[in-house]
Amino acid sequence: MKYIPLSLAPMAGLTGSAFRRLVRWIGGCGTVYTEFVSAEALTRGSTKSRTLMRFREEERPIICQIFGAKAPAMAESAKIVESLGVDGIDINAGCPVPKIVRQNAGAALLRDRRLCKEIFTYVVNSVRIPVSLKMRAGLTDDQACIDVGRIAEECGIGLVTVHARTASQAYAGRADWEIIGRVKAALVIPVFGNGDVVTANQAIEMLEMTGADGVMIGRGALANPGIFETTAALLERRLPVVPSKSQIFSKYLALLLDEEDRFGALNHLKQFAAYFTRGIPRGAEFRNAINHSRSLEEIAVLTPAFLHETS
Numbered sequence: 220m221k222y223i224p225l226s227l228a229p230m231a232g233l234t235g236s237a238f239r240r241l242v243r244w245i246g247g248c249g250t251v252y253t254e255f256v257s258a259e260a261l262t263r264g265s266t267k268s269r270t271l272m273r274f275r276e277e278e279r280p281i282i283c284q285i286f287g288a289k290a291p292a293m294a295e296s297a298k299i300v301e302s303l304g305v306d307g308i309d310i311n312a313g314c315p316v317p318k319i320v321r322q323n324a325g326a327a328l329l330r331d332r333r334l335c336k337e338i339f340t341y342v343v344n345s346v347r348i349p350v351s352l353k354m355r356a357g358l359t360d361d362q363a364c365i366d367v368g369r370i371a372e373e374c375g376i377g378l379v380t381v382h383a384r385t386a387s388q389a390y391a392g393r394a395d396w397e398i399i400g401r402v403k404a405a406l407v408i409p410v411f412g413n414g415d416v417v418t419a420n421q422a423i424e425m426l427e428m429t430g431a432d433g434v435m436i437g438r439g440a441l442a443n444p445g446i447f448e449t450t451a452a453l454l455e456r457r458l459p460v461v462p463s464k465s466q467i468f469s470k471y472l473a474l475l476l477d478e479e480d481r482f483g484a485l486n487h488l489k490q491f492a493a494y495f496t497r498g499i500p501r502g503a504e505f506r507n508a509i510n511h512s513r514s515l516e517e518i519a520v521l522t523p524a525f526l527h528e529t530s
Contacts, residue, residue, distance in 0.1 A: 224249040224250065224411070224432065224433035225247065225248055225249050225250075225422070225433060225434055225435075225436065225447050225450055225451060226248065226249055226250040226251070226252065226380075226411065226433060226434070226435045226436070227239065227242055227248055227250070227251040227252060227435070227436065227437075227440055227447070228252060228353075228413060228435045228436060228437030228440070229252035229253060229254055229255050229284040229309070229311075229353070230254065230437055230438075230441075231254050231255060232254065232486065232487065232490055233254070233441060233487065233490055233491065234251070234252065234253070234254055235254060235271075235478075235483070235484075235487050236273055236274055236275060236278065236478070237471065237474040237475045237477075237478055237484065237487065238444075238471065238474075238487065238491065239251040239274070239278045239281070240275065240277060240278060240474055241444055241467070241470060241471045241474055242440065242444055242447060243277055243278060244470060245444055245445050245447065245448050245461060245462060245467065246447070246448045246451070246460070247445075247446075247447030247448030247449070247450060247451035247452070247459075248447035248448075249280070249433070250280050250281070250282060250306075250307075251278055251280075251281050251282070252281070252282045252283070252284050252309060253271060253272055253274065253281065253282070253283045253284060253305075254271050254284075255284040255285065255286050255311050255314065256268045256271050256272060256283065256284065256285050256286070256296070256300075257285075257286060257287065258285050258286065258287030258289070258292045258293045258295070258296035258297075259287055259289070259292050259296075261285070261295075261296040261299050261300070262292050262295045262296055262299070270480070272300065272303055272305070274305070279306060280306040280307070281305055281306055282305065282306060282307040282308065282309045282351065283300045283303075283305045283307075283308055283309065284308075284309040284310070284311050284353065285297065285300065285308060285309070285310065285311065286310075286311035286314060286319065286324045286325055287322075287324050287338075288322055288323035288324045288327070288328070288334070288338075290334075290337040290338045290340075290341040290342075291341065293310070293338050293341060293342050294341040294342055294344070294345035295345070297342045297345050297346045297350075298345050298346060300346075301346045301347070301348050305348070306348065306349075307348050307349040307350065307351060308342065308346060308348060308349070308350050308351070309350075309351045309352065309353055309380075310338065310339065310342060310350065310351070310352045310353070310376075311324070311325055311353060312325065312326060312328040312329055312335070312352060312353065312354035312355070312367065313325060313326055313353045313354045313355040313382050313386075314326055315355065315386035315387075315388075315389050320386065325386075326354070326355045326357075326358055326386035327358070327386075328354075328367075329354060329355060329357050329358055329363040329364070329367055329386070330358050330363070332366060332367065332370060335367050335370050335371075336370050336373075336374060339352070339370060339371055339374035339375075339376055340374045340375075343374055343375040343376060344375075349377045349378070350375070350376050350377065351376060351377060351378040351379065351380065352367075352368075352371045352376050352378070352379045352380070353379075353380040353382070353413070353435075354367055354368070354379065354380070354381060354382070355381075355382050355384060355385055355386045356381065356382070356383055356384060356385050356395070356398045357385050357386070358385060358386045358387060359385055359386070359387045360385065361385060361395065361398050364381055364398060364402055365401060365402055365405050368381075368402050368405060368406050368410075369405060369406065371408075372406050372407060372408050376408070377408055377409070378408060378409045378410075378411065378432075379402065379406065379408060379409075379410050379411070380410070380411040380412075380413050380435050381398060381399045381402050381410060381411070381412060381413060382394070382413040382414045383395050383396050383397075383398045383399050383412065383413070383414040383415075384414055390438075393415060394413075394414030394415040396412065396414070396415075396425055396428050396429055397428075397429075399412040399413075399425070399429040399431055400428065400429040400430055400431075403429055403430050403431055403432075404430070409432035409433065410431050410432055411431055411432060411433040411434060411435045412425045412426075412429050412431040412433075412434055412435070413434070413435040413436070413437065416434055416436050416439050416446075417438070417439035417442060417443070417446075418439070418443075418446070419446055419449035419450040419452075419453055419459075420453075421439075422434045422436065422446070422450040423450065423453055423454070434450070438494060441491060441494035441495060442494040442495060442497065443495075444467055444471075444495075445459070445461035445462070445467065448460065448461050449461060464495070464499060464526070465526040465527070467495075468495065468522065468526060469522065469526070471488070471491065472488065472515065472518065472519055472522065475487060475488055475515055476515050476516075476519070481514070481515060484515060485512075485513075485514065485515055485518075488509065488515065488518065489509055489510055492505070492506050492509045492510075493506060496509075499525075499526075500525075501525055504525070505525040505526075508521050508525070
């Protein structure tokens with residue numbers, strides 16, 4: 220069977236280096252993405268933005284996602300990203316967060332076809348590594364993604380990922396996978412689908428329904444980081460090999476304990492726990508204990524008492 224790529228979505232405050240390495244440790248994921256980075260901040264020499272792009276060799280292939288509304292700054296930031304040795308650059312045209320949209324960045328790009336063409340052209344022409352695009356269906360309607368997808372293809376972007384919700388929906392309601400199929404039918408370049416994939420069976424269903432070339436998984440991977448291995452096993456007609464939830468949590472904690480930024484690592488674990496601990500015995504109590512902890516070491520001490528019943 221033809222291998223269908225699977226990718227880990229970029230998620231602010233969640234998909235840092237340690238989580239990407241956790242996904243790699245479990246297996247089954249084709250490509251991982253950094254948390255999104257501001258082009259303007261990068262060009263101003265922001266240390267925080269540089270930190271978000273740090274990665275280790277075992278994370279490859281890794282894509283850095285950038286966002287912004289000015290073509291020259293996007294091009295300059297793309298050059299900076301390329302110099303760090305990543306495998307590709309992704310342009311964010313999907314973030315629905317109001318503070319990003321107010322900057323005319325993220326999903327706001329979808330309302331300005333001229334600006335999209337300018338940014339895409341500048342970025343593609345500024346680097347030698349592949350450039351991709353992640354976008355929403357639109358701001359309030361679902362026609363924008365087809366128009367912008369065609370512009371991306373014409374400008375030399377090599378892959379498009381479609382989150383099948385409008386920006387106005389944010390993360391509410393159901394993702395309309397038919398939108399992904401319409402974009403796939405309109406383009407020649409590969410199209411990935413994204414939105415409401417929380418099980419391996421749903422990943423397979425999306426592929427079959429839309430004809431997409433791959434699936435990008437976000438929140439579903441936070442609740443179940445083994446979803447990539449399980450999906451890959453279904454595609455390859457083999458049995459999945461996935462560690463227990465206890466082993467996964469313990470591994471992630473160990474990876475975070477190895478991070479230099481302990482405060483940031485603690486926040487990553489707290490956000491991860493909000494998804495991962497749902498459905499496990501005493502999960503609510505465990506989440507509460509984690510949220511009230513002041514260090515990773517404190518969490519390491521209390522973890523065995525909560526996870527010894529979890530397979």
